[in-house]
Every structure is written in structure tokens, then in C-alpha cells.
Amino acid sequence: xxxDVSTPAQFLRDRERQVVHLICLLTAILTQRILSNxxxxxxxxxxxxxxxxxxxxxxxxxxxNGGHCRDQIRMSEHAFKKLCIILQRDGGLRPTQRMSVVEQxxxxxxxxxxxxxNRFVSSLYRRSKSTTSRCFHRVLCAVIALxxxxxxxxxxxIDGTHVRVKVPNKDAPRYRGRKGYPTINVLAAxxxxxxxxxxxxxWEGTASDSRILRSALTRxxxxxxxxxxxxxxxxxxxxxxxIMTPYRGVRYHLKEYSSRAPENAKxxxxxxxxxxxxxxxxxFVHRSLFMxxxxxxxxxxxxxxxxxxxxxxxxxxxxxxxxxxxxxxxxIEEVRHNxxxxxxxxxxxxQLRTSIANQMWSSYLRNTNNE
Numbered sequence: 001x002x003x004d005v006s007t008p009a010q011f012l013r014d015r016e017r018q019v020v021h022l023i024c025l026l027t028a029i030l031t032q033r034i035l036s037n038x039x040x041x042x043x044x045x046x047x048x049x050x051x052x053x054x055x056x057x058x059x060x061x062x063x064x065n066g067g068h069c070r071d072q073i074r075m076s077e078h079a080f081k082k083l084c085i086i087l088q089r090d091g092g093l094r095p096t097q098r099m100s101v102v103e104q105x106x107x108x109x110x111x112x113x114x115x116x117x118n119r120f121v122s123s124l125y126r127r128s129k130s131t132t133s134r135c136f137h138r139v140l141c142a143v144i145a146l147x148x149x150x151x152x153x154x155x156x157x158i159d160g161t162h163v164r165v166k167v168p169n170k171d172a173p174r175y176r177g178r179k180g181y182p183t184i185n186v187l188a189a190x191x192x193x194x195x196x197x198x199x200x201x202x203w204e205g206t207a208s209d210s211r212i213l214r215s216a217l218t219r220x221x222x223x224x225x226x227x228x229x230x231x232x233x234x235x236x237x238x239x240x241x242x243i244m245t246p247y248r249g250v251r252y253h254l255k256e257y258s259s260r261a262p263e264n265a266k267x268x269x270x271x272x273x274x275x276x277x278x279x280x281x282x283x284f285v286h287r288s289l290f291m292x293x294x295x296x297x298x299x300x301x302x303x304x305x306x307x308x309x310x311x312x313x314x315x316x317x318x319x320x321x322x323x324x325x326x327x328x329x330x331x332i333e334e335v336r337h338n339x340x341x342x343x344x345x346x347x348x349x350x351q352l353r354t355s356i357a358n359q360m361w362s363s364y365l366r367n368t369n370n371e
Contacts, residue, residue, distance in 0.1 A: 073106065091145045107135055118132050158232070165183060174205075193279075198216070210236070213243070231243055247269060
């Protein structure tokens with residue numbers, strides 16, 4: 001009887017190949033599992049979630065009840081709570097599944113009031129950067145939605161301010177005006193109690209104030225001046241029955257009257273004109289408290305003006321004397337240059353200004369203690 005002597009050896013080789021195949025299969029499975037786990041985002045543990053929630057609760061409680069609200073978000077506790085109510089009621093802001101309206105507004109004001117970056121605020125509130133970004137834009141849209149509820153157009157003062165911007169090199173000459181660096185010329189109007197009523201942004205720094213004012217009076221979303229009302233402006237703008245300028249060639253700035261009282265009707269008119277028009281400069285000081293306007297996007301400017309309007313309406317704290325002193329020291333000591341494309345104005349406008357000046361002077365002479 002014949003036996004196949006190769007059978008045991010062949011059997012052993014087959015078993016070895018099976019073992020190798022099994023080891024390779026297990027190695028491939030383990031490698032795939034390791035790689036999939038490495039690419040999968042690590043979810044926080046329940047303990048970490050509770051810790052983050054507790055930190056946020058402590059932060060918001062300290063903000064509302066710890067006496068640090070004004071230092072952190074530039075408004076009092078009362079103003080902050082009322083702003084949250086207004087944004088929810090009139091601005092359409094709603095809480096999300098994991099974030100209250102209070103937290104959303106607080107994070108927004110941290111960014112706007114201090115120019116904090118998204119990364120810092122995300123770390124402060126223990127949230128992801130994408131969550132912080134979505135939160136900021138939700139509140140921003142709610143703030144801009146308040147325009148129809150709070151912005152009106154009564155009489156007041158108008159002025160422009162140059163804001164530094166970053167533009168492509170090919171566009172830089174159009175934006176580089178007298179400041180020496182690229183700017184946009186922002187025109188704003190406010191009431192005498194420092195509430196902004198109109199904002200026009202986007203004009204190049206080389207554009208004249210008179211050109212921007214004409215655009216504001218003729219564009220679709222124009223500045224509306226009611227009949228019988230007028231705005232106070234500086235001498236670089238055209239004089240009309242609705243745009244009241246001071247007398248040119250006459251003392252104007254407040255510091256010029258500190259040592260010598262007005263001596264005629266024109267000087268008295270200019271003194272009171274400067275006192276009232278100073279409201280727009282003071283309003284710009286309030287706007288500058290919200291540091292994010294340094295980024296210069298138009299919607300940031302509108303949001304900052306609207307919040308400033310609300311803040312001025314709610315807050316009762318007066319402007320600090322040192323801020324006003326600094327502002328007055330920085331005021332230009334001479335009247336702005338006359339615009340080449342404007343003239344003195346109509347006879348009716350000049351007659352109106354003369355009539356107001358004469359009435360002021362007559363009243364001033366009757367009561368020398370008036371000033």
C-alpha cells in the first residue's frame with residue numbers, strides 16, 4: 001500500500017498560511033479602528049461639561065450681581081438687563097437650546113466693548129469658536145433690527161469723523177486724505193442729548209464733507225430734516241435754512257471765549273453754536289468706548305452707534321470731565337477751510353441766521369448775567 005509522504009508537510013504549510021492571513025486581518029482591523037478613533041472628535045465627559053457650565057454660570061452671575069458689569073462690558077447692570085429684554089422683545093433675539101439670551105448679549109458686548117478676539121471670548125465662556133461666531137452674528141442682527149424702534153430724526157448737530165481702514169494698494173490713493181493714511185469719512189447726526197439719528201459710512205477719506213452731506217440729503221435712505229427744523233454744522237459746509245453754519249471770520253471755538261466774552265451778535269451766535277454743536281463731538285467720544293469700531297466694517301459701525309444710542313438713553317452717568325477736557329484740547333483751533341464747490345447760501349438762510357443772532361444779542365444785553 002502506497003502513502004503520500006507530502007501530505008503532512010502540505011498540511012502544515014496550509015495551516016501556517018491561514019495563521020498569517022488571520023494575523024494580517026486582525027492587524028488591518030485594529031489599524032482601521034485606531035485611525036478612525038484618532039480622526040473622531042473627542043467628546044467632553046459629563047464631568048467636564050458640568051465644570052464648563054458652572055464656570056459660565058459664575059461668570060454671568062458676577063457680571064450681573066458682582067459690581068463689575070461696567071468694567072467688563074461698558075454699561076451698568078440695570079442697562080445690561082434692560083438691553084437683554086429689549087433685544088429679545090424688539091430685536092427678535094431668542095435663546096438657543098444650550099445658551100440663554102443673557103449669555104449671548106454678554107459675549108457680544110465683551111467683543112464690541114473691548115475688541116476681544118473670537119478665540120479669547122470662546123476660551124472665556126468655554127465654548128467653541130464656531131459657536132461664538134454664530135452667537136455674535138445673531139446678536140448683531142438683533143441690534144441692527146432696533147433701528148426702526150429707536151432711531152428718529154429730530155434737530156441736532158452734524159459732523160464727520162475719519163476712521164482708519166485697510167484697503168487694497170490700488171485703492172489707497174482714493175482713501176488717503178489729509179490724515180496721511182487710508183480712512184473713510186463717516187457722517188453722523190445726533191440730538192443734543194447725544195442720541196444718534198443718522199449715520200452714513202463708506203465714503204473715501206478724500207471726499208469732502210459737503211459732497212457727503214449732499215449725498216445724505218438726496219440718497220434713497222436720506223437724512224430727513226423736518227420743516228422748520230435745522231441741524232448745526234461747522235463752517236466747512238454750505239449754509240441753508242436747514243443746515244446752520246457759524247459766521248466765518250468770527251471767533252468760534254469755546255476756548256477762544258474763556259478769557260474774553262462775546263462783543264457782538266455774531267460772536268454770541270458763534271459761541272452758542274459751538275456749545276450746542278459740541279454734542280456731536282461728545283457723542284463720538286461715547287462711540288469710541290466700543291473698541292470694535294477700529295475694525296471699521298460698516299455693520300460694526302452701525303451696531304456700535306445703535307448700542308451707544310441705547311446706552312446713552314439708559315445710563316444716567318454724566319460724561320467724565322477729564323474726557324471732555326481731553327476732547328476740547330484736541331479740537332482744531334481754526335475754522336475749517338471753505339469748500340470750493342459751495343457758497344455762502346441763500347438770502348433766506350442768511351436772514352434766518354441774522355434774525356436768530358440779533359434776538360440772542362438783544363436778550364444778552366437785557367440780562368448781562370445771562371452768560
